[in-house]
Amino acid sequence: MHKGVARGTRFRPFIGSLFWALTPLYATVLALLVGAVMLLLLGVNPLQAYSAMVSGAFGSSNALADTLVKATPLLFVGLGICIAFRGGVLNIGGEGQLVAGAVAATAVALSLSHWPGWAIIPLCLTVGFLAGAIWGGIAGVLKAYLNVNEILSTIMLNMIAVQGMNFLLRGPLMDPMQVEAGSFIPQTARFSVTTDLPRLVPTRLHAGTALAVLLAVLVYIFLWRTTIGYRIRAVGLNPDASRAAGINVERYMMLSLILGGALAGLGGAVQVLGLHHRMFTDGSATGFTGGAGFNGIVAALFGKLHPLGTIPASILFGALIVGANQMQRAVQVPSSFITALNGLVVVFVVGSDILSRRRARRAVGQA
Amino acid sequence: MDTKRGILLLMVFATLFLLVGCPSAPSPTPMPTATPTTPxxxxxxxxxxxxxxxxxxxxxxxxxxxxxxxxxxxxxxxxxxxxxxxxxxxxxxxxxxxxxxxxxxxxxxxxxxxxxxxxxxxxxxxxxxxxxxxxxxxxxxxxxxxxxxxxxRSEQGGYVLGVIAAKLSKSGVIGVIGPIETGDAKLYVDGFRAGVLATNPDAQVNVNWTGSFSDVALASEAAQTHINAGADTLTGTAQMVVGAIGVAKEKGVLWFGTQSDQASLAPNIVVACQVYDxxxxxxxxxxxxxxxxxxxxxxxxTLANKGLTIKYNPGYTVPDDVKSLASETIQGIVDGSISVKVE
Amino acid sequence: MIAQLFSLTTLIGVLTAGIRLATPYLYATIGETLGQRSGLVNLGVDGIMLMGAYAAFFVTFKTGNLVLGLLVATMVGGLLGLVMAFFSVTLRAEQGITGIGVYLFGLGMSNLLFRKTLGTVETVSGFPPIHIPFLSDIPVLGPIFFSHNILVYGAFALVPVSWFLLNKTTLGLKIRAVGDNPKAADSLGVSVAGVRYFTEIVGGMLEGIAGASLSIALLNVFQENLTSGMGFIAVALVYFGGWRSVGALAGAILFSMVNALQLWLQVIGIRIPPDFAIMMPYVLTIVVLAFTAQRVRAPAALSKPFERGEG
Missing domain, CATH: 3.40.50.2300 (Response regulator)
Structure with a gap:
């Protein structure tokens, strides 16, 4: 869009754009300053708290791995959000789609436990992808053919997915050992080790993270280098003009919901195969997803709805969550403080966006 | 702004951040066992x-x-x-x-x-x-x-509370509110039901699962539903039951609690709680x-090792014969003459 | 067993419960509807409800004054509405995301304050049911419609009031104009920002009252995450209602009654797994909308920030 600006940039504008590209970071720091006041009110030394936060997110190879592991589902969901948002639909069904993908992958992993890894892992991932596609697709079909708003349907589908998960985990999929021991914990047996995603280094970091990064590149190519991707973006930018140009707007909105769901579903499958190696429930989706269905939306927006931008944004957000939890342990504040701080960061970052946009407009004006 | 360039820079920065962050603290935190204090x-x-x-x-x-x-x-x-x-x-x-x-x-x-x-x-x-x-x-x-x-073994205390509930219920209809039918909640509810039915085989135990541990409003509405269906005695498990206790208090029906002592929420109608210690x-x-x-x-x-205790609410007077039946039941579970089965 | 389902007790139970449960949804949904009619999406409803619920409970617990509690909850809601408006209107931030931030903030903050100021679950005596002479004594209808507390009646009174505001007043005309075509409204001298600030603050107030209706009228307790996601359902119901007050009423009643019904199904002992019973209100809301959804047009400028001189 602003190609004219990019052309002929010299050193000073480079520093300038570096400065402005980092506005989310300044906003985060500002939010943490507000958090520092709250910490003082709680009788906690903010310096001690925040140094624990930084070392908790980046301070050791384990911490770093935890950050990346936390960022992984955010990236999967965030990539789906990039497609959906670009296609003009607001998919807030990430939670349900993660669950759908995870449960489907779980069912396959448990029933084909004798298969070798090279066959079972791709199969589980595919099944998770498809389950997410179906879960997102329900919202897509409802929107395209029955005029049911996707915000409503995805909120409801989240709840439906959770109840479906609860039913399966306390029934057909429950670990037989739980029934035998009489403890009835709603979780499956551990999957066969053949289904474990390879670990990258001796930490919790698994191949799913690499897969997510690879997908980010693919989604970028899809959105900017293919006709379908172009049409999805066209529909999102201007549905009326797209319709006039002969694009079936409803069908492309449906497609973007399907793809968004599929990526989240794949993320769910990666979570069970790479991290938990079994499925469990605490009655809600969050126990399993960690709220990635919502935080992924935030990550995508932080990344300016660009698949590649979503990568650092997910890492930033993952680091924030992991570091904040470390801070909770170091200074023993209630975990609800972390949730509130998280909210502050989101609000500040999204609010700071105006600064970079203002500058962008000035730049356009000069050009 | 040139979005693409911005994103590229953001990525470069993130990478740098990771690279710098990593070696600055290479080893895991040393064990604090090194504190050279004498005591x-x-x-x-x-x-x-x-x-x-x-x-x-x-x-x-x-x-x-x-x-x-x-x-x-x-x-x-x-x-x-x-x-x-x-x-x-x-x-x-x-x-x-x-x-x-x-x-x-x-x-x-x-x-x-x-x-x-x-x-x-x-x-x-x-x-x-x-x-x-x-x-x-x-x-x-x-x-x-x-x-x-x-x-x-929450089914044990559940059983005892079920026995007391069956004795105190006049309508013979008893309502149970649970989160999802698994784990500790399932054990408690199964035990409670067994206790009621062992004492009064004609009693009716209605169970409502809310599908959530936190939905206070739904737990409250579940209690209303039980009362409308004729229940005069309620119990429930998980943190959302505070909503149900509120309804029990308002309608004056009896409440049996589990996990923690809940008498403070409704001093007049909480009969007893199974307290985990x-x-x-x-x-x-x-x-x-x-x-x-x-x-x-x-x-x-368990009841035997006093990790589970039945704590009566001092604000509610339980008839002596019911109390002694409860003690007998506890004794029976402790010595094994009563075995509480869960399905 | 099935016969029991169609008994008078069940019917009265379901309808009464439906009306009670619909109360918080009505306040929150109508509050959100106001905002959306002027072009603002607020996904932070649940967070605002939680803050309202906490504020109302805390004030009532400390002072014993229910009206004061309600007032403070309204103010807290309005304040958070103001924050939403500042970010959405003045800073023109992406509204869906601001809402998620406000939700997280409200969820964490309400619980943090609860931990620091109350420490443990307490109870208050909330707004009592109002006995209306004659009306409350009518068999069947009396208990269903006339056995409730003031906030329940308030929620239902809000439906015609908000309808009148949106459709029969100049202000309503301005709100709709700003939501549909802010550029035209602006050229006619309507302050787009002013109207949007107004709807968001009033919407926040109603969402605060929605929280208060839980903590000092219906449940009379406060606990971590008291709303348990009700605010999100309320947002969904705005779409169900097609941005109209009556539609919001229909959605809130449908959702709540099916929820009450599924509780009855379980109590009566119909042999379906409880998980499927619990799913019912969510599934039916979608299904009913799928069959009834007209081509309702959303406010054209919904979620689009407005700036003078922009195309």
Whole structure:
């Protein structure tokens, strides 16, 4: 869009754009300053708290791995959000789609436990992808053919997915050992080790993270280098003009919901195969997803709805969550403080966006 | 702004951030065992819990036990740290690992959903003891010997409360409110139902599952539904039952609680609560750890070891014959003449 | 068993419960509808409800004054509405995301304050049911419609009031104009920002009252995450209602009654797994909308920030 600006940039504008590209970071720091006041009110030394936060997110190879592991589902969901948002639909069904993908992958992993890894892992991932596609697709079909708003349907589908998960985990999929021991914990047996995603280094970091990064590149190519991707973006930018140009707007909105769901579903499958190696429930989706269905939306927006931008944004957000939890342990504040701080960061970052946009407009004006 | 360039720069920066962050603190935090103090160092416990320490239910029962032990042993001999609200399992896993790294003597994973994380963490810290509840699995079959397991035989107290409820209910209709039909909640509800039916085979026990541990409004509405269906006695489990207790109070129907003492919420209608007292198992674990045993043993709080107690609300007078029947029932469960079956 | 389902007791139970449960949804949904009619999406409803619920409970617990509690909850809600408006209107931030931030903030903050100021679950005596002479004594209808507390009646009174405001007043005309075509409204001298600030603050107030209706009228307790996601359902119901007050009423009643019905199904002992019973209100809301959804047009400028001189 602003190609004219990019052309002929010299050193000073480079520093300038570096400065402005980092506005989310300044906003985060500002939010943490507000958090520092709250910490003082709680009788906690903010310096001690925040140094624990930084070392908790980046301070050791384990911490770093935890950050990346936390960022992984955010990236999967965030990539789906990039497609959906670009296609003009607001998919807030990430939670349900993660669950759908995870449960489907779980069912396959448990029933084909004798298969070798090279066959079972791709199969589980595919099944998770498809389950997410179906879960997102329900919202897509409802929107395209029955005029049911996707915000409503995805909120409801989240709840439906959770109840479906609860039913399966306390029934057909429950670990037989739980029934035998009489403890009835709603979780499956551990999957066969053949289904474990390879670990990258001796930490919790698994191949799913690499897969997510690879997908980010693919989604970028899809959105900017293919006709379908172009049409999805066209529909999102201007549905009326797209319709006039002969694009079936409803069908492309449906497609973007399907793809968004599929990526989240794949993320769910990666979570069970790479991290938990079994499925469990605490009655809600969050126990399993960690709220990635919502935080992924935030990550995508932080990344300016660009698949590649979503990568650092997910890492930033993952680091924030992991570091904040470390801070909770170091200074023993209630975990609800972390949730509130998280909210502050989101609000500040999204609010700071105006600064970079203002500058962008000035730049356009000069050009 | 040139979005693409901006994003590229953001990525470069993130990479730098990671590269710089990594080597600046290369080794895991050293164990704080190096403190060269002469007095015996305190016994240090860390606990990771799914809900809040003031939930009047599962997490609070553990928090209260740790406070009680600290009061008994003294702050200089017993320290504990907690992370509550850790319902996100991978956050809990990180917390467990972190506490182990910090050299706590005992790290308690107070949630059955934490098991799969613990089985991965425990082997990395052979000198740390872990405890996992509620479960019976100590992972000894996996070659792990530093994990204790603990559970609450909540069906036992449930049975006793069921007996009392059957005696006190005039309509013979009793309502039960639970979260999802699994684990501790299922054991309690099954035990309660068995107790009611053993005492009054004609009684009707209606059960409502709300599908959530936190939906207070739905729990409250479930209580209304039970009362409309003729129930004059209610019980329920999980933290959302505070909503149901409110309805019971307003309508003047009897309430039986479990996990923590809930009498303070409705002093006139709470009859009795099954209270979890984890100090029984924690004391034993601490002694074993001090003696060099780090795990491999499964504990249970039961009526027999007084980890489960039936606490009557002093504000509500239970007839003596019912009380003595309850004591007989407790005795029967303790000596094995009554066995509480769960389906 | 099935016969029991169609008995009078069940019918009265379901309808009464439906009306009670619909109360918080009505306040929150109508509040959100106001905002959306002027072009603002607020996904932070649940967070605002939680803050309202906490504020109302805390004030009532400390002073025993229910009206004061309600007032403070309204103010807290309005304040958070103002924050939403500042970010959405003045800073033109992406509204869906601001809402998620406000939700997280409200969820964490309400619980943090609860921990620090109350420490443990307490109860208050909330707004009592109002006995209306004659009306409350009518058999069947009396208990269903006339056995409730003031906030329940208030929620239902809000439906015609908000309808009148949106459709019969100049202000309503301005709100709709700003939501549909802010550029035209602006050229006619309507302050787009002013109208949007107004709807968001009033919407926040109503969402605060929605929270208060839980903590000091219906449940009379406060606990961590008291709303348990009700605010999100309320947002969904705005779409169900097609941005109209009456539609919001229909959605809230449908959702709540099916929820009450599924509780009855379980109590009566119909042999379906409880998980499927619990799913019912969510499934039926979608299904009903799928069959009834007209081509309702959303406010054209919904979620689009407005700036003078922009195309």
């Amino acid at each position: 015996p160092k305190p016994f240090r416990v860390a606990v990771v819990m799914p809900s809040a320490i003031n939930d009047l239910a599962f997490s609070q029962s553990m928090y209260d036990a740790l406070v009680a032990i600290q009061n008994k042993m003294g702050k200089d001999k017993f320290e504990f740290a907690y992370s509550d609200g850790m319902f996100v399992v991978d956050d809990a896993a990180a917390a467990i690992r972190d506490y182990a790294t910090k050299g706590y003597d005992l790290v308690i994973a107070h949630g059955s959903q934490y098991g799969s994380s613990l089985v991965e963490i425990a082997p990395d810290f052979p000198n740390t003891s872990f405890a996992w509840g509620t479960t019976v699995d100590t992972f000894t079959d996996k070659g792990i010997n530093n994990v204790f397991a603990y559970e609450a 984890w100090t029984v198992v924690l004391d034993e674990m601490i002694n074993l750890i001090k003696g060099g045993t780090r795990g491999g043993k499964a504990f249970a709080i």
